[in-house]
Amino acid sequence: MGWFTPDEWQAIQLSLAVALRSVAFGLPPAVLAAWLLARGRFPGRSVLDAIIHLPLVMPPVVVGWLLLVTFGIQGPLGSLLNEWFGIRLVFTTGGAALATAVMSFPLIVRAVRLSLDTVDPHLEAAARTLGAGPVDRFVTVTLPLIAPGILSGAITAFAAGLGEFGAVITFASNIPGQTQTLPLAIYTATQTPGGEVTAAKLAAVSFAMAVAGLMLAEFVGRRMQVLLGRVPH
Amino acid sequence: MLEISLRHRFTGFSLDASFDAPTPGVTAIFGPSGCGKSTLLSAVAGLLRPDEGRLVVNGSVLFDSATRQFVPAERRRCGVVFQDARLFPHLSVETNLRYGLRRAPRDAKGPDMEEVTALLGIEHLLSRRPAALSGGEKQRVALGRALLSRPALLLMDEPLAALDGGRKAEVLPYLSRLRRRLSIPVVYVTHALDEVDRLADTLVLMEAGRVLAHGSVEALSARTDLPILAGRRDVGAVLTCRVRAHDAERGLSYLDFAGGELIVPFEDSPPDTPLRVRVRARDVSVALVRPEHVSVQNIFPAVVEDVEQGQPHEAMLRLRVEGQSILLSRVTQDAVNRLGLRPGLPVWALVKSVAFSPSGGMP
Numbered sequence: 001m002g003w004f005t006p007d008e009w010q011a012i013q014l015s016l017a018v019a020l021r022s023v024a025f026g027l028p029p030a031v032l033a034a035w036l037l038a039r040g041r042f043p044g045r046s047v048l049d050a051i052i053h054l055p056l057v058m059p060p061v062v063v064g065w066l067l068l069v070t071f072g073i074q075g076p077l078g079s080l081l082n083e084w085f086g087i088r089l090v091f092t093t094g095g096a097a098l099a100t101a102v103m104s105f106p107l108i109v110r111a112v113r114l115s116l117d118t119v120d121p122h123l124e125a126a127a128r129t130l131g132a133g134p135v136d137r138f139v140t141v142t143l144p145l146i147a148p149g150i151l152s153g154a155i156t157a158f159a160a161g162l163g164e165f166g167a168v169i170t171f172a173s174n175i176p177g178q179t180q181t182l183p184l185a186i187y188t189a190t191q192t193p194g195g196e197v198t199a200a201k202l203a204a205v206s207f208a209m210a211v212a213g214l215m216l217a218e219f220v221g222r223r224m225q226v227l228l229g230r231v232p233h
Numbered sequence: 234m235l236e237i238s239l240r241h242r243f244t245g246f247s248l249d250a251s252f253d254a255p256t257p258g259v260t261a262i263f264g265p266s267g268c269g270k271s272t273l274l275s276a277v278a279g280l281l282r283p284d285e286g287r288l289v290v291n292g293s294v295l296f297d298s299a300t301r302q303f304v305p306a307e308r309r310r311c312g313v314v315f316q317d318a319r320l321f322p323h324l325s326v327e328t329n330l331r332y333g334l335r336r337a338p339r340d341a342k343g344p345d346m347e348e349v350t351a352l353l354g355i356e357h358l359l360s361r362r363p364a365a366l367s368g369g370e371k372q373r374v375a376l377g378r379a380l381l382s383r384p385a386l387l388l389m390d391e392p393l394a395a396l397d398g399g400r401k402a403e404v405l406p407y408l409s410r411l412r413r414r415l416s417i418p419v420v421y422v423t424h425a426l427d428e429v430d431r432l433a434d435t436l437v438l439m440e441a442g443r444v445l446a447h448g449s450v451e452a453l454s455a456r457t458d459l460p461i462l463a464g465r466r467d468v469g470a471v472l473t474c475r476v477r478a479h480d481a482e483r484g485l486s487y488l489d490f491a492g493g494e495l496i497v498p499f500e501d502s503p504p505d506t507p508l509r510v511r512v513r514a515r516d517v518s519v520a521l522v523r524p525e526h527v528s529v530q531n532i533f534p535a536v537v538e539d540v541e542q543g544q545p546h547e548a549m550l551r552l553r554v555e556g557q558s559i560l561l562s563r564v565t566q567d568a569v570n571r572l573g574l575r576p577g578l579p580v581w582a583l584v585k586s587v588a589f590s591p592s593g594g595m596p
Contacts, residue, residue, distance in 0.1 A: 120319070122315070122317070122319055123319055123321060123322075125280050125306075125319075126313070126315065126319040126321075127321075127332070128279075128280065128305075128306040128307045129278055129279075129280070129306055129307075129309075129311060129312065129313040129379075129382075129388075130307075130312075130332050130333035130336060130378065130379075130382045131307050131308070131310070131333060131336030131337060131382055132307055132332075132336060133307050136307075136336075137307075140332075141321060144323045145322070145323055227323075228322060228323040
């Protein structure tokens with residue numbers, strides 16, 4: 001494609017890779033967290049709820065800073081990861097994915113939890129009486145019924161992850177080819193003399209991907225409801 | 234043998250129920266809404282852990298607070314049919330039916346897929362989704378799903394309560410057919426007397442979390458001292474009968490019971506079919522001399538055993554027919570005074586044939 005310069009292409013591809021990784025790593029714990037919040041009765045539930053939703057209301061820069069403090073080379077978790085596994089997150093693509101995952105985590109949790117609320121817990125009880133153990137009934141009854149929520153949550157999180165700025169630039173910095181995702185590239189372009197065209201093109205790409213993501217999430221959600229037999233054909 | 238003894242306390246309500254019931258057979262737990270009968274069923278199914286008690290089904294202990302035994306619901310092998318079917322909406326009828334079958338122990342014996350679908354008349358529904366089923370069809374599929382899990386005990390929680398009259402009449406015959414074909418012990422929770430008459434062998438009466446009485450349906454229905462039964466308009470003694478003969482021309486059937494013969498409107502069951510008939514107390518009148526030239530077909534010599542004051546200005550008579558069967562009769566207080574009805578008095582009990590609805594029996 002002749003529309004984009006190699007640098008612009010790099011930013012687009014990097015954005016897609018970071019968003020994809022953030023969803024892939026964020027999805028399983030988000031489903032677990034949603035399940036705990038919807039079904040669990042344990043002390044500290046409201047604290048967990050608050051912590052999960054914090055990224056929605058906190059300035060992204062603060063989230064990035066907290067990650068830097070925790071996962072930095074000197075940080076409590078960052079130093080352990082570096083010593084034991086040789087994993088360094090700050091200023092890497094993995095770090096950008098982590099920052100994006102934390103920011104979009106509440107989006108997935110909310111979507112999954114909403115669909116968990118529509119699953120009648122009595123169905124799980126029915127599965128129990130038919131001989132299904134806890135994991136069995138989660139996999140065969142609960143999971144298929146919340147699949148629309150999981151999918152639309154994942155798509156929304158992916159679309160939002162494409163545009164994560166504050167947390168990424170604070171935690172992973174702005175390194176072309178490594179952590180310079182779309183919004184960071186746009187920001188850099190606006191700061192560079194003559195970068196207006198690049199900024200405009202990348203902004204258009206961002207806009208198109210965000211709209212496509214939202215529409216896909218909506219479509220998939222509807223389609224799944226029909227597949228699951230919630231709505232008669 | 235089913236041994237149930239459970240105590241559980243909620244805020245504002247406590248359950249304290251103990252009874253034994255023979256197996257196989259259908260044990261009906263009967264009582265008004267909120268009497269704790271569904272809670273009791275959840276506890277038997279293992280979906281609720283009672284504070285205290287003991288639960289034994291045919292010798293295997295499912296719960297015993299004394300020895301801290303508690304078998305979780307998924308290993309109890311109690312098939313449950315809920316009031317609201319609870320079919321898995323994302324699975325086809327066939328996959329729903331196989332859900333329990335796939336998880337049943339390999340050595341568990343029971344009816345197979347073909348037999349169950351034929352018994353319940355659901356063969357044509359297998360490829361459908363639950364959303365495309367009527368209420369009665371859903372309930373039949375739910376029943377099949379529970380049966381195919383090869384349960385050691387089948388629990389039914391008001392399976393017909395959510396259905397309207399027509400749907401109910403559609404499912405009830407399947408239940409009685411099931412009762413005759415299968416030897417799985419059943420606990421059946423209901424607040425409908427006609428279901429008790431048709432299905433139950435043993436009756437457990439519950440009120441406010443307690444068991445008021447338990448025993449055979451015939452024995453309990455003949456008692457006048459049980460307010461939750463006596464207060465109902467459709468109360469009456471249950472007679473165990475056997476079809477003796479039909480008179481198609483006159484449109485009548487003759488049923489034998491211990492102590493006499495009952496003439497009822499034509500009942501479409503072959504001779505020798507056991508049939509259970511509830512003779513409603515309000516349909517039984519008494520006379521001091523044998524009436525003649527009356528339309529009433531059923532006239533039995535009887536002795537007044539008891540006169541129980543019930544509702545205001547009303548009395549409930551317990552009559553023993555030919556020294557054997559019991560009939561209840563609801564009369565006005567005025568009739569008691571006029572005829573001088575008292576225990577020991579020989580009377581004639583009169584029951585109109587049309588008082589028996591054709592579906593009142595138990596084929």
